[in-house]
Amino acid sequence: MFENLTDKLERSLKLLKGEGKITEINVAETLKDIRKSLLDADVNYKIAKSFTNTVKEKALGQNVLGSIKPGELMVKIVHDELSNLMGSNASELNLSNKLSIILISGLQGSGKTTFCSKLAKMLKDKKNKNPLLVADDIYRPAAIDQLKILGKQIDVTVYSELNNKSSIQIAQSAIKQAKQDKNDVVIIDTAGRLAVDQRMMEEIASIKKAINPDEILFVVDSMTGQDAVNTAKEFNNRLDFSGIVLTKLDGDTRGGAALSIRAVVNKPIKFVSRGEKMESIDIFHPKRMADRILGMGDIVSLVEKAQEQYNEGLARRLKKRIAKNQFDFDDFLIQIQQIKKMGNLRDLISMLPGMGKMVKEIDVDDNAFKKIEEIIYSMTPTERANPSILNSSRKSRIAKGSGKKISEVNQLLKQFEQIRKMMKTMTIQKSLNKTFRRK
Known part of the structure; x- marks a missing residue:
């Protein structure tokens, strides 16, 4: 994941290796290359500029110890700022209620339905929860069938209706059913929608108002470009979502747009998802991701x-x-x-x-x-x-x-x-x- 960004940052940081000390001249050259690396990786221009300005400020304000080389110090500063850019700490789901409701939103083709199933499996296996999946995409019958197939794979019940009910009614009926069946988590898979489609955006806002979810997650395809940032802003304005999910991180993705979303809407990235396997979902840890982007590995996650x-x-x-x-x-x-x-x-x-x-x-x-x-x-x-x-x-x-x-x-x-x-x-x-x- 983020392979291109990793390669480019590695090259940028090499510029300081071999230097005896940090100076405004050699820092400027390195940061110019880092900014270009971030822009090439599809990071928003304002964020890339702010990022490098902060790194420059911190680098020039540091006293380099005799045992630390300037290149090593710069790697640490870049690592810390990357971590801050992505949110510093992992953000857990709010599952404190007797019945926790999670509403999933996002664009068409972003991987919402697959993510819903992965999340259900994770909560069932690792949190000992009894989730109910809700097929609430009334515009795409294939989405209902897909969720049923995935639900069967992970042995989780899927609630669906085909009697011309609205998406709001289906969500409300599903929650009522979940209370009867003693489920403790409801995960609602909604239709994919474009931010410019006012009717569809009003619909999901109405679903939120009707069910008052504990969590609203915005699912975004990591391979999407800068348009994803504008889309996230529109969804957040409508829904005030609580977290971001990055999907399709297994592809050859630049990933910068996905990182920009967190900074633009100031909402945490909560999960990352790769591939089709139901186990391929992880809680997002900013510091660990910073390690991986800078080629340092991620031993903690492996353990x-x-x-x-x-x-x-x-x-x-x-x-x-x-x-x-x-x-x-x-x-x-x-x-x-x-x-x-x-x-x-x-x-x-x-x-x-x-x-x-x-x-x-x-x-x-x-x-x-x-x-x-x-x-x-x-x-x-x-x-x-x-x-x-x-x-x-x-x-x-x-x-x-x-x-x-x-x-x-x-x-x-x-x-x-x-x-x-x-x-x-x-x-x-x-x-x-x-x-x-x-x-």
Whole structure:
């Protein structure tokens, strides 16, 4: 995400590397390039200018310590200001009421319906909520069908009506139903509308007035240009929305317009969404995003994703099996499934410091584990439990069954042995460390 901005800022900040001290001349040259980088990334001109003026003010007012190079100091200042531009701190949803109502608004094609389902899944899985999805797009029957299909995938009830009721009536009826069914969150998917369509804008304003939602989220496609900023202003004038959702962050997007929206309407970015997978939604953390934009990775988010999939029982079982040298292909499959649940592989790798640019330059297939799984599933249960019995004839059968070459099967076996040895060594090392700490 924001790959172009990352590349351009990296180049801009290189201008100060090697300089002995910060001066008005070398800062001016760097900031001119940073401003151009922001404009190229579609950041609003006034915001880009204000941003660089603030950075200049802070840079020239700093005393550079002997141990800190000017380039490093400038990176820190730019990082802090990027974080401020995006809102400084994460902003949580208001779910304090017995029944919390969330109204979703935005343009046509911005990804509202998919986001509604992702949000419902997140609240259900991570907050132990019992959400109700409401199909309130009365102008596009396909949107109702789409929400029903997605609702079924995530096992969340979808409320819909096809009896010529208005969108206001549907929303009101859905809330009444939610109270009867003991739901604690209602997520209302509304029709996409253009800011210039007065009738449609009046309609969503009327829905807001009728149901008094706890949250109104404005969904915006991150690949949209500067028009998105003007649209956000119009929606905010009408709805006074409480937060922004950035969708389609998995594309080759400049992203600057999306960042400009936050500064222009002074409302927090609450969520980011990537791809079609129901798990690909994250709470927006400005400081972490600033890290990623400046190529520093996002270890905290990576650890959080790992912890979400952490299963204490499985971990204990795995530890015992590794200690006894019993780690087999069934255990390996379990680990692969855990990693896949964490999300898009390219995005996970880009969270490692310094890997964002590298991932951009190589092809990271999200089905990278598919070949491994096909080979393992072509083994018999006995072979998966006892990798040592895999002789030439067995390998040949496995290769034929999985549609792979013998060399690919041998490569997997070699990698598996390396992983097994590494895990065994790590387990022994941890046990030794614990023993020495006790002494």
